[in-house]
Amino acid sequence: MEIVKPLAQYLAALALAPLLPGVINRVKAFFAGRRGQPVLQLYYDLYKLSRKTPVYSRTATWVFRAGPAASLAALLAALLVLPFAGRSAPFSFDGDFVLLIYLLGLARFATVLAALDTGSAFEGMGASREMQFAVFAEPAFFLGLTALARAGGHASLAGMFGALTPGIWRVAAPVLALLTASFFIVLLAENSRVPADDPNTHLELTMIHEVMVLDHSGPDLACILYGAALKLWLFASLIACVVLPRRTGSWATDSALFLLAVLGTAAAVGVVESVMARLRLLKVPYMLITAFAFSALALIFQMSR
Amino acid sequence: MRTDYPSRFDAAAADLDAALFFDTAASRLSAGGRALAYFAVPEDGAHRLLLAIGFDREGAVEVYSTRVAGPSFRALTPSFPELHLFEREIWEQSGLRPEGHPWLKPIRFNTPGAVPGVADYFTVHGSQVHEVAVGPVHAGVIEPGHFRFQCHGEKVFHLEIMLGYQHRGAERALAAGPDARSLRYAETLAGDTSIGHAWAYCAAVEALCGVNVPPRAQVLRGLMLELERLANHTGDLGALAGDVAYLPTASFCGRLRGDFLNMTALVCGNRFGRNMLKPGGVEFDLDYALIKELKLRLEAAFRDVAGAAGLLWETSSVTDRFEGTGVVTRQAAEGLGLVGPAARASGVGLDTRRNYPYGPYEGFTMSVSGSGDVYSRAYVRWLEIQKSAELAAGWLDALPEGPLAAECGPLAPGCGAVSLVEGWRGQICHFALTGPDGRFRSYKVVDPSFHNWQGLAMALRGGEISDFPLCNKSFNLSYCGRDL
Numbered sequence: 001m002e003i004v005k006p007l008a009q010y011l012a013a014l015a016l017a018p019l020l021p022g023v024i025n026r027v028k029a030f031f032a033g034r035r036g037q038p039v040l041q042l043y044y045d046l047y048k049l050s051r052k053t054p055v056y057s058r059t060a061t062w063v064f065r066a067g068p069a070a071s072l073a074a075l076l077a078a079l080l081v082l083p084f085a086g087r088s089a090p091f092s093f094d095g096d097f098v099l100l101i102y103l104l105g106l107a108r109f110a111t112v113l114a115a116l117d118t119g120s121a122f123e124g125m126g127a128s129r130e131m132q133f134a135v136f137a138e139p140a141f142f143l144g145l146t147a148l149a150r151a152g153g154h155a156s157l158a159g160m161f162g163a164l165t166p167g168i169w170r171v172a173a174p175v176l177a178l179l180t181a182s183f184f185i186v187l188l189a190e191n192s193r194v195p196a197d198d199p200n201t202h203l204e205l206t207m208i209h210e211v212m213v214l215d216h217s218g219p220d221l222a223c224i225l226y227g228a229a230l231k232l233w234l235f236a237s238l239i240a241c242v243v244l245p246r247r248t249g250s251w252a253t254d255s256a257l258f259l260l261a262v263l264g265t266a267a268a269v270g271v272v273e274s275v276m277a278r279l280r281l282l283k284v285p286y287m288l289i290t291a292f293a294f295s296a297l298a299l300i301f302q303m304s305r
Numbered sequence: 306m307r308t309d310y311p312s313r314f315d316a317a318a319a320d321l322d323a324a325l326f327f328d329t330a331a332s333r334l335s336a337g338g339r340a341l342a343y344f345a346v347p348e349d350g351a352h353r354l355l356l357a358i359g360f361d362r363e364g365a366v367e368v369y370s371t372r373v374a375g376p377s378f379r380a381l382t383p384s385f386p387e388l389h390l391f392e393r394e395i396w397e398q399s400g401l402r403p404e405g406h407p408w409l410k411p412i413r414f415n416t417p418g419a420v421p422g423v424a425d426y427f428t429v430h431g432s433q434v435h436e437v438a439v440g441p442v443h444a445g446v447i448e449p450g451h452f453r454f455q456c457h458g459e460k461v462f463h464l465e466i467m468l469g470y471q472h473r474g475a476e477r478a479l480a481a482g483p484d485a486r487s488l489r490y491a492e493t494l495a496g497d498t499s500i501g502h503a504w505a506y507c508a509a510v511e512a513l514c515g516v517n518v519p520p521r522a523q524v525l526r527g528l529m530l531e532l533e534r535l536a537n538h539t540g541d542l543g544a545l546a547g548d549v550a551y552l553p554t555a556s557f558c559g560r561l562r563g564d565f566l567n568m569t570a571l572v573c574g575n576r577f578g579r580n581m582l583k584p585g586g587v588e589f590d591l592d593y594a595l596i597k598e599l600k601l602r603l604e605a606a607f608r609d610v611a612g613a614a615g616l617l618w619e620t621s622s623v624t625d626r627f628e629g630t631g632v633v634t635r636q637a638a639e640g641l642g643l644v645g646p647a648a649r650a651s652g653v654g655l656d657t658r659r660n661y662p663y664g665p666y667e668g669f670t671m672s673v674s675g676s677g678d679v680y681s682r683a684y685v686r687w688l689e690i691q692k693s694a695e696l697a698a699g700w701l702d703a704l705p706e707g708p709l710a711a712e713c714g715p716l717a718p719g720c721g722a723v724s725l726v727e728g729w730r731g732q733i734c735h736f737a738l739t740g741p742d743g744r745f746r747s748y749k750v751v752d753p754s755f756h757n758w759q760g761l762a763m764a765l766r767g768g769e770i771s772d773f774p775l776c777n778k779s780f781n782l783s784y785c786g787r788d789l
Contacts, residue, residue, distance in 0.1 A: 032556035121437040125770070128458075195622065198550040202444040203774035205437075206548075277551035277622040280630075281459065281771040 005251075009084035014076075016259070017233035018042040018226065020266040024193075027270025042229060046222045054218035060117055067114025068216055068223035071107040075230045078103035082234055083158040085258035086246040092158040097145045100157065101138065104190075104234075107227065108134055115212035122204045126211035129281070133196065133208065136288035137189050143295035144182045148242070150302045151175055164245035172305060175298045180242050182294035187235035187269070189288055191228065194273040196284050206281070236265040313512045313722040316738055319355070319370045326354070326371035327379045333358050333367060334385050339642055339655075341366065341723065341734045343391035345399040346747040348372060352399045355749075357723050357736055361660045366723050377402040387642030390755060413469040413788055421469045422451045429455035429462050437770065441470050448784035456770055464765040464773070466758050471788035479748040483510060483584075483716065491735075492579050495752055495786030499575075500526070500533045501728025502750070503582040505735040508663070508724035510584040513716040513739060518664070520705040522586035527665035528700050529569060529578050529587075531693040534729035536565035538646075538686040538693075539610050541781050545683050546617060548775045549626045557613035564606040568599055586710025591701075600701050607694040614687045627680035631764035631776035634677055643760045645731020645753045647780050650685045651677035657727035665700065682779040718743040728753060730783065752786030 022039035029036025038044070056065065081096040083089045089096075112130055115123040149155050151172055152163030169176055189196040192209035204211050213224045240261030246254045279287060321329060334340065338358035345352045355370045380403035382389040390412060392403040397411050414421040422441060435456055441449035449470040455463040479490050491506035492499040504526055511518060518526075543558025566576040573581040573589045580588055591599070617623050633643070638651035648655050652675040658666040672688035674681040716739045726733045731753030740746035757780055764776045 028552060032552050034556065121435065124435075125437070125459075194550045201548075201550065201774075203548065204444060205439065205773050206771045206775075273550070274552045275620075277546075277549040277620065277626050279622070280626055281769060283625075 003090075006084070006088055006090040009087070009255075010079065010090050013079055013082070013084060013233055013237070014230070016262075017229040018046065020232045020236060020262070021229055023263055023266040024270040024273065027267050028274050031271070031274035042225065046226055049217075049222035049225070050219050052218035054216070054220050057118060057215060059119055060215070064114045064117040064215070065220070067110045067117070068213075068220040068227070070110035071114075072223040072227040072230075074103045074107035074110065075227045075234070078107070079230060079234060081157055082237060083161045083241065084237070085254045086161045086164060086241050087251075087254070088158045088162070092156045094155040094159075096156050096158075097149065097160075098142075101142055101145070104231070105134075105138065107231070111212055111224070114216075118215045120215065122207075122211050122214065125205075126208055129208045130212060133189055133284055133288060136285050136292065137186050140182055140288060140291035140295050141186045141190075143292065143299055144179050144186070147175060147295060147299040147302050148179060150299065161241045161245075164241060166245055168245065172302065175301045175305070176242055178294045178298040178301070180239060182291045182298065183235065183239050183242065184265075184268070185287060185291035185294070187232070187239065187265075188272065189284065189291075190235060191232045191269075193269055195276055195279040196287065198278050208281075232266070233262070236262045239265050313515065313717055313720045314368060316370070316719055316721045319368045319721070321369055321371050323371045323373060323378075326356075326369055327381065329369055330356055330358070331381060331384060333369075334381070334388075337362060338367070340385070340387050340391060341725070341732075342736045342749050342751045343388060343395065344736070344747075344749045345373070345395045345401055346738065347399070352401055354378065354395070354401075355721075355736070355738070357734070359661070359725070361655050364661045366661075366725075368721065368723065373401055376400070377404045380404055380406040382406050386640050386759075387756070390759065411469065413472040415469070415472050415474070421472075422467050424467065426453050426467070427455070427463055427465050431457070433457055434462070439773075450784050452773070454765075454770055454773070459769045459771060461765045461768055461770050461773075464762045466762050468758065468784055469788055471785040473785070473789065475789040476748055476750055479506075479750070480745050482745050482748070488583065489579075492577075494750055494789065495728075495730075495754070495783040496577065497537055497783070498533070498728045498730060498733070498752075498786065500529045500578040500581065501726050501730075501733050502735075502752075503578070504530060505724045505726040505728075505733045505750075507582050507584045508726065509722045509735045509737040510713060510716065512722035512724060513720055513737060514584070514713045515717065516585055516711045516713050518586055519708045519711055520665075521590075521707045522709050522711075523664040524700050524705055525572075525587045525589075525591070525709075526582060528697055529572065529581050530726070530728075531697045532565055532569045533578055534693045535606075535610075535690055535697070536562050536569070537729040537781075538690050539565060541686055541778070542610075542614055542617065542683060542690075544778050544781070545627075545679070545775070546623065548778050549623060551617070551620065551623050554613045554616050554623075557609065561606055561610050561613065564602065564609075568602050568606070571595065571599065571602075583710060585713040586708070588709075590709055591704065596701050596704065600698065603694060603697055603701070607690075610690060614690070617683065618687075624680060626775070627683060628676075628678060630679040630772050631768055631779060632676070632678045633760050633764050635675075637763050638677065638760065641759045641763065642756050643731075644756050645727075645729075646685045646689065647682060647731065647757050647760050649673045650681035651675075655732070657725050657732045661725050663725070679775055679779040716743045716745075730754060730781070730786075731757065750789055752783060752789070754782040754784070754787040757782050758787060 021042050026036045080090045112127045115127045148160050152160035154160045197208040244261040341357040341359045343356045351374050358367045393412050410424045437454040439452040441451045451467040453465045492503045494502040539558050540562035543555050546554035569578045570576045633651050635652045638648050638653050656671040658669040659671045674685045718741050721738045724735045734751040736749040738746045761780045
């Protein structure tokens with residue numbers, strides 16, 4: 001039984017992740033006074049893309065072909081150490097949050113290499129921007145998880161999120177609030193959402209993440225879209241675990257609450273995208289430095305608590 | 306030769322000796338003149354150069370011409386950069402070489418053997434410098450154009466814009482007139498400026514016929530032109546919001562643009578105002594019920610636009626994005642001869658409706674904003690939306706009585722006429738010449754985009770490459786209007 005539940009949770013995460021972009025789109029459509037695309041649109045898209053034949057440029061090498069699969073594999077592995085609703089993950093060990101960050105880095109590395117392999121000026125620009133912003137986003141995320149590890153007294157993700165209880169909000173509210181803010185900013189930047197990036201634009205010169213995947217098609221593009229959904233799920237579930245720590249002992253209630261919090265995070269992303277404009281590209285690092293400052297403050301508060 | 310704008314003039318009276326022509330042109334251009342049109346027409350085995358200069362302060366137009374016998378002529382571009390595209394066009398169309406032109410290359414690639422986009426480009430060398438080529442096929446459903454950036458990281462050293470993919474031979478088709486098709490060609494010179502170009506065409510024909518347009522027709526033309534301006538400016542504000550990913554204004558303005566287009570369709574049956582104008586007057590009238598309906602719709606649409614545009618100025622993330630982006634200084638705007646909202650956003654006091662009042666625009670006051678950035682170009686549009694709504698509402702309240710059109714007779718032979726109209730994108734200039742048979746000898750069209758593309762290139766200089774789409778949208782220039 002101890003192996004079945006984490007596995008079921010893992011599969012549930014894989015199955016539910018493509019729901020999040022749908023929720024974001026519906027929230028945005030609501031603000032714009034439109035009906036919007038179906039919530040399940042990404043599922044349809046993935047199905048459609050998976051049946052298509054990919055098109056490869058003559059100048060691209062195996063690096064380009066391997067990029068999407070490698071990136072998706074890294075994200076699938078990252079999800080293995082991710083706790084679901086604050087309960088144990090399929091794999092859990094001390095310091096696994098470092099592995100999580102490195103796996104995210106690996107996924108990014110594969111995408112960037114594939115982008116550079118096309119030799120396109122656009123994709124090179126996108127790769128450069130992606131790496132530049134990652135330099136700011138990763139420390140914020142790393143420091144935030146460190147603060148969380150200190151708060152819960154555990155060095156594994158499952159441990160630190162398992163130690164989070166509603167009670168901890170009473171004693172360490174500033175730390176958790178700062179971490180929530182920091183993680184949310186990192187989520188926006190890492191998942192190429194407004195105000196860091198604009199997922200809906202068709203203007204290559206302004207894109208960051210989207211421009212790197214312009215040349216991918218068919219199943220490769222499906223891998224990338226699915227990987228993006230998994231990444232969004234990963235960050236949203238981290239935030240959900242912080243904001244809504246487990247309360248009841250019941251497996252079903254906890255899971256339902258957790259899902260609600262994840263969907264709520266997606267809705268919050270949709271609200272942010274609906275009410276503000278995108279930042280000037282050169283100002284995105286400022287936003288990420290703010291996230292870093294939040295994480296650093298959280299760590300300091302936690303150390304002095 | 307000074308002509309009474311907007312009436313016709315005797316083409317022969319504008320003739321000057323070649324040396325005198327270039328000296329006069331240089332002195333008039335430095336005495337506050339601005340080139341409206343500069344082109345060559347074939348004449349008995351040689352070519353005749355024609356130059357129309359507008360004096361914005363006085364509201365006067367002067368026309369000079371000279372016969373060029375040799376294979377080349379003196380380039381004025383080194384002193385007057387506003388002429389650089391005109392001289393390149395003369396070279397491409399007639400083969401006359403402007404001696405001393407600093408950057409002579411095709412602009413439309415319509416000569417035998419020329420391939421659009423294949424030419425020498427300005428390049429910057431250096432180990433960290435890279436080149437980004439965009440287009441001619443773009444990601445959105447827009448017209449084709451090639452943009453070449455010389456970049457250092459995100460910073461743009463230089464942008465060169467190469468167009469010509471949309472060349473249709475519109476001027477040649479118009480010069481074969483006037484006939485039943487001429488007006489239709491004029492309406493489609495730039496699809497979003499149907500009324501503006503149709504009016505410029507009608508005004509040129511009316512000047513050549515010596516016909517006065519009845520007051521009711523003039524006001525109806527003004528109403529349609531302002532509706533066109535309202536629709537396009539509203540659409541532009543929405544598109545600007547869309548480019549910075551600001552959802553509310555982008556969504557609202559997309560709908561509101563349609564509301565204005567539908568009002569145009571109520572009057573003449575076409576959302577872009579096709580078939581509304583004809584030489585001598587207009588085709589469609591307004592009755593009491595229609596006036597009432599238009600007033601209601603105008604009021605409602607304007608109220609919504611005010612709300613949607615207000616969000617732009619109130620949202621700090623939007624203003625932060627707009628301010629200081631893509632600055633065109635007043636000096637650059639004047640030097641390049643920019644027109645329309647783009648020029649007024651740089652503080653240039655040029656609006657054809659004020660400087661060269663025509664039709665119903667006596668006593669028009671202009672909207673200017675000074676900073677020359679994207680914010681300024683957006684804000685000028687909002688000021689003009691308010692002005693246009695006010696004008697349109699006033700005209701609907703007090704529509705003059707009288708006939709809809711005057712009868713146009715034959716065109717006066719051997720004459721010329723320059724017509725200027727403030728389209729929503731800026732000053733439209735049509736320059737018609739008639740031959741001895743009373744038909745067109747040549748027909749020159751200068752769309753505001755012809756002047757303003759160079760302004761976009763200037764706006765990017767020293768800016769960030771990621772700001773290009775936003776700057777481009779803030780100018781929103783026509784490709785086919787420039788390529789004709």
